[in-house]
Amino acid sequence: MKSGFVNIFGKPNAGKSTLLNALMGEKLAIVSPKVQTTRHRIKGILTDDNYQIIFSDTPGIIEPKYKLHEKMMKAVKDSLEDADVALLIVDIKDDLAETDEIFSSLSLKVPSIVVLNKIDVADKKKIEEAKTFFSEKKYCKKVIVISALKKTGIKELLDEIISLLPEGEPFYQDDNLSDLPMKFFVGEIIREKIFYLYQDEIPYHATVLVQEFKEKTTLTKISADIILQRETQKGIVLGEGGKMIKELGTQARKDIEAFIGNKVFLELFVKVRPKWRDNEIQLKEYGY
Numbered sequence: 001m002k003s004g005f006v007n008i009f010g011k012p013n014a015g016k017s018t019l020l021n022a023l024m025g026e027k028l029a030i031v032s033p034k035v036q037t038t039r040h041r042i043k044g045i046l047t048d049d050n051y052q053i054i055f056s057d058t059p060g061i062i063e064p065k066y067k068l069h070e071k072m073m074k075a076v077k078d079s080l081e082d083a084d085v086a087l088l089i090v091d092i093k094d095d096l097a098e099t100d101e102i103f104s105s106l107s108l109k110v111p112s113i114v115v116l117n118k119i120d121v122a123d124k125k126k127i128e129e130a131k132t133f134f135s136e137k138k139y140c141k142k143v144i145v146i147s148a149l150k151k152t153g154i155k156e157l158l159d160e161i162i163s164l165l166p167e168g169e170p171f172y173q174d175d176n177l178s179d180l181p182m183k184f185f186v187g188e189i190i191r192e193k194i195f196y197l198y199q200d201e202i203p204y205h206a207t208v209l210v211q212e213f214k215e216k217t218t219l220t221k222i223s224a225d226i227i228l229q230r231e232t233q234k235g236i237v238l239g240e241g242g243k244m245i246k247e248l249g250t251q252a253r254k255d256i257e258a259f260i261g262n263k264v265f266l267e268l269f270v271k272v273r274p275k276w277r278d279n280e281i282q283l284k285e286y287g288y
Contacts, residue, residue, distance in 0.1 A: 002051040002165040004084030009076065009106065011099060012036050012060025014091045015117040018148040020044055020057040023158065026177055027259075028185070029057045030192035034203060036060060037195055039068070039288065040188075041075040043179050045172050051162055052170040056083075061102055068277040071288040085164045086112040087157075088139070092122040096133050103139055111141040111164045115157065120147040183210045184287070185259060190224055190252045190268070194237075197248055202236060205229040207276070207286050220260060223267045227286065231272050238270060245270065 008016045017029035017038050024044040044055040058079045059072035088103050114134040119127055131143045142160055146153035187208040195203040212223035238245045253266045276282040
């Protein structure tokens with residue numbers, strides 16, 4: 001039996017969350033075209049007869065600008081400390097030298113696989129250049145090319161991960177796919193819709209706090225607060241005559257119902273908490 005922690009690191013928008021979902025065969029991490037969508041360390045538990053892999057999706061590595069960023073980078077640091085295997089994911093279109101600088105700064109002490117992602121949008125010459133570039137780096141044990149979105153190369157990557165895992169008993173005995181509560185995933189689904197429906201600053205100034213989650217046989221009642229930084233943002237989120245908040249609720253409800261397998265009654269409330277991203281007490285209240 002093999003068992004261990006396999007943690008995913010990379011720049012914002014490299015495809016870490018899409019990779020976690022592809023490896024798990026389930027959508028655990030929210031995704032959007034915008035950078036810094038992931039704010040938490042999200043664990044996915046993949047259990048087979050011969051192995052248990054605890055994957056971690058981590059926030060994209062950035063220079064912190066406020067306390068929320070600092071919390072995000074602490075999640076990255078914690079993931080560095082307990083990894084048995086590191087997946088260093090690269091957007092094939094990114095600057096390779098810049099990405100190498102970030103990977104080198106991590107000072108990894110465990111076997112690392114460099115995962116070249118988004119090969120479906122790159123030519124063969126670019127892929128070969130990137131493979132040669134990273135295979136010569138000290139931190140690189142192996143280079144695997146994939147498209148997380150198209151699920152190309154996922155089996156080869158999984159086989160390589162298993163070969164590097166230490167022997168050991170499973171850390172988790174049940175069949176759960178994550179160690180996080182359902183409320184967390186509900187909040188993340190709502191936040192994902194904010195990233196898709198609203199432009200520019202709103203997604204980065206917003207967070208979601210699930211206040212009520214009551215499961216009954218035929219219906220799950222959910223109440224959640226959308227927290228914003230400025231009063232002017234409230235009107236944007238609500239939309240004219242409440243049109244936007246209604247659309248947000250409809251889209252979120254559909255995905256939540258699919259995720260939990262039950263009908264959902266969803267209530268959304270918009271609240272303004274100035275400078276919440278720099279407020280230690282509020283960050284803790286919101287789960288950071």
